[in-house]
Amino acid sequence: MDNVRSIGTEFYGDYNDGGYDKILFPCLKSLELVRMQNLVERMDAMEPTTTGMVFPCLKNLSISTCEQLESAPCHFPSLEEFDISQTKSTTFEKISSKLTTLTSLHISGISELASLPEQLLKNNSSLMYLNIWFCDDLVSLSPHGDVWGFYTSLRSLQISNCKKLSYLPDGLHTLRSLENFEVRNCPNLRSFPSIKGVALLLRTLAISCSDEVLPIGLQSCISLSSLEIDECPNLISIPNLQDLHSLSFLTITSCKRLMGLPDGLDYLTRLKSLTIGGFCEELDSFPSLSSIQPASLETLELYGWAKLNSLPADIQRFTALTQLWIRNFDQMEALPEWLGKFSSVRYLYLRECKNLMYLPTAEAMQHLIYLHIFFLPQINGKMWKGKRRRVAQNCPYSKYLSPLKTD
Known part of the structure; x- marks a missing residue:
């Protein structure tokens, strides 16, 4: 409601009718104010001296994209869930000043x-x-x-x-x-x-x-199922993770001083998803993945960097993979033919590999059911002529590739 600037006391009806002890909105449990761009004030129902009650059963309050809102009520005696976004800090502080539940x-x-x-x-x-x-x-x-x-x-x-x-x-x-x-x-x-x-x-x-x-204590987190270490630009090492036996999801990305993977990964027998890369750009090749348990890994996401021109060959060990993500291998021009050995891989995601021009043959790709391509500027309409064009026609995911458009 873009034209609404004020929600006055009329919102509450004639709350003086029946005395100051009247209960207003006695059954309401959820209230939302959304995208009211010019709303400046939402008045309270009563003066502080009155004894009436407003919203006695309200459990959920959501205020979103009310960027001009400056005043709002703070009488919410039973509020349990409060969601507020795109609003001034003074409004947030006013509403939350008396919340206790x-x-x-x-x-x-x-x-x-x-x-x-x-x-x-x-x-x-x-x-x-x-x-x-x-x-x-x-x-x-x-x-x-x-x-x-x-x-x-x-x-x-x-x-x-x-x-x-x-x-x-x-x-x-x-x-x-x-x-x-x-x-x-x-x-x-x-x-x-x-x-x-x-x-x-x-x-x-x-x-x-x-x-x-x-932080101190990481090696003692023996109940962790998910560990993400991301955007740590000064991190130089990661402690041994061998005691994190419950770990199913591990992410180590965008750590520009990191030179390799931590020790103890061979003990992570429950690891299902691994996302790694974006390490020190002085490295000429991707760190070895030979310590990763191959039997349990289902999803692998690799982040490269400017120097890398090939995928790590030990990916071939992961015969249980169903999803493979390849990102930011800027100097790689062609995907290796051995990708065809991954008969278990059903989903292949290729993102932001600036010089990637060639995909494997139809025989190597026919097991896929989904291919995602994003920002591969070297792949254009010309590469689908002749044999490469037939790859698209013969693959079950051809509807995603024909005609191919580059983001």
Whole structure:
């Protein structure tokens, strides 16, 4: 509703009718305000001196893309899930000032938000899920260090794409129920807090920071099923991972000083998905994958860099692969014919390989059911003439290739 500038007291009806103790919206459980571009104020129903109740059963509140909103009510006595995005920080602080019953909080794209309000952190002792995305001005979680009331309740903490985030308190390792801890694409985070106190509980861990070493406690995370180490530009080594026996998903990408893979990968017998690459550009070849257990691996995603002109040959060991991703092998001109040995591979993804011109023959590719091609500038209409054109006609995924268009 682009023309709405104010939601006044008429929204609540004649709340004085029947006395100040009237209950307004007694059954409403969910309320959303979405894409109201010019909404400036949403008035409260009552003055603070009244004794009536508003939204006694409201559990879910969502406010999205209301960028001009400056004032809003804060009387939500039973609110459990609060999702707010693309709104001013003052509005967020106003609404959250009296919340005490939250179990889930999702914050995204809040401008001028340097830290979360202290009262919000202290008063919500039942908070289980906290997600913070695309808050460009966020510097720290709390304005005064470890000030929060959800030590025993928080299960999941996700922080992503917060460009100014520079500090995470060490007290995070005291969160007794934390199972999911993810920090992604926060380039100014100086160091990652210790996870020693929650190591045995963690199931999912994603690390992004500018430190040279990984946090204390990583080797003790024996219950981890997913580990992601991404966008760590100063990281020089990764500790031995042999004790992470439950690991099913492993990502090590965009670590520009890393010269190789960690030790202990041969002990990861449950590993199903591996995403690796984007290492030191001084390397002339991709690090050996010979230590990876071949029997369990189903998905392999390789990130190359400017110098690489070929795929690592030991990929051929992974006979159980069903999905193969190949990215950023800028000097590679042709895919090897031995890809045809992967009769198990059904999905092949080729992305951003600037000089890739040739695919294997039809015989080597006929087991595929899906081929994804994105930003391969050297592949154009000319390569589908003659034999190469017949490849497309004979393959079961020909509808994706004919006619081929380059992004």
